[in-house]
Amino acid sequence: MKLRTYSFPLAATLDSLAPLGAALQEFFSGAPPDVLFQLELAANESFSNIVRHGQAGAYPVAITLTRHPRHLEVVLRDRGQPIPAEALRPTAPDPQMDDPCSWPEHGMGMLLIRQMTDEYHYRYSAGGNEQRLIKYLPLGGGTCAP
Template sequence: MEKVNTVFRLPTSLENLETLSSAIRQFIAQLELDPAVVYQLELATCEAFSNIVRHGVNHDPEQSVGVTLSYADGGVEIVLSDSGKPIPQAILRALAGRDKSLPEPDPHRQASWPESGIGLKLIFAMMDDVSYRSQEGRNELILIKHV
């Protein structure tokens, strides 16, 4: 299959999670992927969007997130771009290196679950490759899943 690309913008409101989810499902439907892969792509992307809304732009409805969905050479790439606060470098280093400096929650003790930060761990766990860059006031989170 040749490269397939969809680009759109969403206002930074959690109310747009369903719109994002629907767009992902519609884009991926043509690829006939394993339902588990579809779930991982949708979950990671919605978590990333939610993080941008909550932490990057602090629910500012005047902001928006650019979304690019691409498929080529056996991989799905999803790029989310925004102009909010960047993800702190210390957190990115810890996640990229699978560093143990971020606490591991005990699945049987809810008190050990962090109030925030687990979403990024989830995104890194669901995707085959995650990269991030922040320059000139724009942030880009690139999620790749090999299929």
């Protein structure tokens, strides 16, 4: 399979969630539905965090979608504030998903992102934030259409 990439900007508003989802569905069409659902959920949460905690409309968010032979990748770049180190640490102990009383008031978004992706990478530089979401494709048969 040939590597394919699609990059585009989105306004840093919650109204951009629908176009983000549509772009993922179209670009990654042919991926197994469960893989695509989980990646889209993680991308929506990452984007929502940028809007709510990072920059809220100040600058567009740069999105890059890449189809690799064995995984799908979504990269979100923004010029907002860095993600606090405590938000990046995995929560311990993990909340009991069937017991809402055990859920923390904040921080469930990062837990969701980590649960829905196979790899999550974050880095901050003078140019801003970069979040890289990776979801593996099943071996054999379950690959994306070229």
